[in-house]
Amino acid sequence: MILPLEGVVVLEFAQFMAGPSAGLKLADLGARVIKIERPGAGESGRKIAIKNLFIGDDSLVFHTINRNKESIEANLKDEKDLAMIRKLLLRADILLHNFRPGVMEKIGLDYDSVKRLCPTMIYGEITGYGKEGPWTKKPGQDLLVQSVSGLAYLSGNRADAPTPMGIAVSDMLTGAHLVQGILAAMIQRGRTGQGAKVSVSLLESTLDFQFEGLTTYLNSGMQAPIRAEQGNANAFLGAPYGIYQTSDGYMAVAMVPLARLTEAMEVPLPAEYREPTTWFDQRDAIMRLLASYFIKNTSDHWVEIFDRQDLWCMPVLDYKELLEQEAYRVLRMDQEVVTKRGEVLKTTRCPIRIDGERLFSSKSAPEVGEDSAVIRREFDL
Amino acid sequence: MKQVSLEKPLQDIVVLDLSQFLSGPSASLKLADLGARVIKIEKPIEGDICRHLYNSNVVLNGVSSVFHAINRNKESLVLDLKQEDGKRKLTKLIQSADVLIHNFRPGVIDHLGFAYDVVRQINPRIVYGEISGYGKAGPWKDKPGQDLLVQAISGLTTLSGNDGMGPVAMGLPIVDILAGSHLVQGVLACLVRRAVTGLGGLVEVSMLESILEFQFESITTYFRDGGAPTIRTKQNNAHAYLGAPYGIYQTKDGFLALAMGSIVDLGYLLRCEPLKEYVTYESWFDKRDEIKAILAEHLQKESTQFWLSLLEPADYWCADVLDWERLFKTDAFQVLEMIQTVQMGDGFEYKTSRCPIQIDDRLLRSAIGSPKLGEHNASIEKEFGL
Numbered sequence: 001m002i003l004p005l006e007g008v009v010v011l012e013f014a015q016f017m018a019g020p021s022a023g024l025k026l027a028d029l030g031a032r033v034i035k036i037e038r039p040g041a042g043e044s045g046r047k048i049a050i051k052n053l054f055i056g057d058d059s060l061v062f063h064t065i066n067r068n069k070e071s072i073e074a075n076l077k078d079e080k081d082l083a084m085i086r087k088l089l090l091r092a093d094i095l096l097h098n099f100r101p102g103v104m105e106k107i108g109l110d111y112d113s114v115k116r117l118c119p120t121m122i123y124g125e126i127t128g129y130g131k132e133g134p135w136t137k138k139p140g141q142d143l144l145v146q147s148v149s150g151l152a153y154l155s156g157n158r159a160d161a162p163t164p165m166g167i168a169v170s171d172m173l174t175g176a177h178l179v180q181g182i183l184a185a186m187i188q189r190g191r192t193g194q195g196a197k198v199s200v201s202l203l204e205s206t207l208d209f210q211f212e213g214l215t216t217y218l219n220s221g222m223q224a225p226i227r228a229e230q231g232n233a234n235a236f237l238g239a240p241y242g243i244y245q246t247s248d249g250y251m252a253v254a255m256v257p258l259a260r261l262t263e264a265m266e267v268p269l270p271a272e273y274r275e276p277t278t279w280f281d282q283r284d285a286i287m288r289l290l291a292s293y294f295i296k297n298t299s300d301h302w303v304e305i306f307d308r309q310d311l312w313c314m315p316v317l318d319y320k321e322l323l324e325q326e327a328y329r330v331l332r333m334d335q336e337v338v339t340k341r342g343e344v345l346k347t348t349r350c351p352i353r354i355d356g357e358r359l360f361s362s363k364s365a366p367e368v369g370e371d372s373a374v375i376r377r378e379f380d381l
Numbered sequence: 382m383k384q385v386s387l388e389k390p391l392q393d394i395v396v397l398d399l400s401q402f403l404s405g406p407s408a409s410l411k412l413a414d415l416g417a418r419v420i421k422i423e424k425p426i427e428g429d430i431c432r433h434l435y436n437s438n439v440v441l442n443g444v445s446s447v448f449h450a451i452n453r454n455k456e457s458l459v460l461d462l463k464q465e466d467g468k469r470k471l472t473k474l475i476q477s478a479d480v481l482i483h484n485f486r487p488g489v490i491d492h493l494g495f496a497y498d499v500v501r502q503i504n505p506r507i508v509y510g511e512i513s514g515y516g517k518a519g520p521w522k523d524k525p526g527q528d529l530l531v532q533a534i535s536g537l538t539t540l541s542g543n544d545g546m547g548p549v550a551m552g553l554p555i556v557d558i559l560a561g562s563h564l565v566q567g568v569l570a571c572l573v574r575r576a577v578t579g580l581g582g583l584v585e586v587s588m589l590e591s592i593l594e595f596q597f598e599s600i601t602t603y604f605r606d607g608g609a610p611t612i613r614t615k616q617n618n619a620h621a622y623l624g625a626p627y628g629i630y631q632t633k634d635g636f637l638a639l640a641m642g643s644i645v646d647l648g649y650l651l652r653c654e655p656l657k658e659y660v661t662y663e664s665w666f667d668k669r670d671e672i673k674a675i676l677a678e679h680l681q682k683e684s685t686q687f688w689l690s691l692l693e694p695a696d697y698w699c700a701d702v703l704d705w706e707r708l709f710k711t712d713a714f715q716v717l718e719m720i721q722t723v724q725m726g727d728g729f730e731y732k733t734s735r736c737p738i739q740i741d742d743r744l745l746r747s748a749i750g751s752p753k754l755g756e757h758n759a760s761i762e763k764e765f766g767l
Contacts, residue, residue, distance in 0.1 A: 004567075050622035050623055052663055064601045065598075141640045141698050143640045147636075148702070155549060165551050167598070180565050181415070184569055197740070200737060203713075213553060214705070215732070219449075234553065236439075236447075243549075254530055351587070351594040352584060
């Protein structure tokens, strides 16, 4: 198999999560991704740790999101280094960055300048909130964007405070949209011979993520979504959709007609809940009733009953329980990468398979400037 | 007003979309907004099941509001793929198409006679994308690939909410969206490759793999720290693996979000003496429950605006917490022009959000609403000589 982006060169002027996650996808799809980092310290994400975990001088998070990349050191405030980077630009297909608005302009690597130098460049940029309006200077940070976008009012139960997603969902979706735009622009370049600028923002991507709810909201008199009282899994969906406690764990139940569900559970369905319109209007009462039955038996018991009838349910698992499953093992979702210092790190692989093959890569995240000498020689910089 | 793009990057690309519900159709919506022509192939009478998916009982012009959101900017062609006539027509369309997408359970497409190996024979340049729930092998391969169920078994529900709450699902279909998004990436990458090699390719994603990769941070941490369980903070959790102050806090009149930052600085800025005791970086994680309890009590004393006025001038990472109603009133939202009005073939109009990607500083808008079932049969059959 030829990796789809083989031969494509990407210069990544990005830091933290959103930009580097885009670089990682391009790398796993076959592109050569070179991080441009400031001498010594490198990008700021190297120091952002979760659970205080580091590998060498760099955080574990940095390692997971910057594997399969190279690094060259350059001080973008130094004219000599900048000249070197301009020379490198001529050999690249894609440039991506996630600086706040104005930073690349100050350095002289804004789109118009780069385009003059290299008209075929695909130039990708990520901002927090777009490039105009009162929020442009605000920090484009994942939790903060979740908080202003309405997203925190969709998870958790009715009485809970706004509940953010405990994962960098805005960063990841924005990075994914940048990859989509960049690849579409590559296809356009194949047709027209011209480069393009691709812009995404954390806020717009997080709004796009809510497009189903927003469309419902916009066309039904702007009624605010109300989360279910217990076991909420989607403010817009009726019973039984949600999570239920069993005698030894939890179960998730998706869209299942109530009559079939209660029949399978061998419990009565009160006459007032026979009409599907009541499943949303009477959601809390119905879910409370179902919860009173689920708690009486084990997850295995319920799963077995529902599986037999192909009703949509699954037990709730944590990482330990999931990783023990045969269904997890057959995916071969994990892979090992080896750092320059010989340390082995187990992490996840790219989720996309091409021509029937999984995309593995054992190349670790680079140390700051790890590839400077090689790249300078190769591109005669 | 922002400028709207007329020439779009994927113009001339034809996509045949056999998928239903959300994962596949969300992928073809992105391709459509990027300029591709998407022909949605639906079964007779019922069509995409999503047309009738009950969604808070909001039905617009005969179908669910969710269907309208996902399937705008597409054409609808009804084909019965169980009949020879339907098979013949699809075969002919495949000859002129660039991309084919489906999200049937494993085995179904083989049964219909349009597995990749067959389609490739008809058109070697086609890029063939498929989404499964759990991959095509293993004990879960025939389980329903439904968003909440994949969230539940993937470990994802251990990440949100506070310690002691039990599993907390994400209240929107994150798995479908990610799988669709990965499919788009793979399909576009193969179209890039086709420009070089002249050949199409096969792109496979599964909902489970997509949601596992999404959790790469916490799964890698799990591998690294010897399988320690995920522990959310006792209160104000926003990330089980991050230290204080990361979280959303109640104030006198609303809520305040605090991202990562120095606890000592926070002590000075918020005039909260006890926080100044936590001088080491390590303590912000190790003693996060203690710190969050102090913060939560302190922040209740004043309004959100009051706290923002102390934190923002110092560039401390913080934000108000908005619902849609308040967000829509801000200039910051208005300036994005994120909402567009689209029109269906019968003149029915509805509002929805636009594509979040901009090309050359132009918005990718489309005024075309979702299609009625089979709305484009006549025009497509004529155009392609079916």
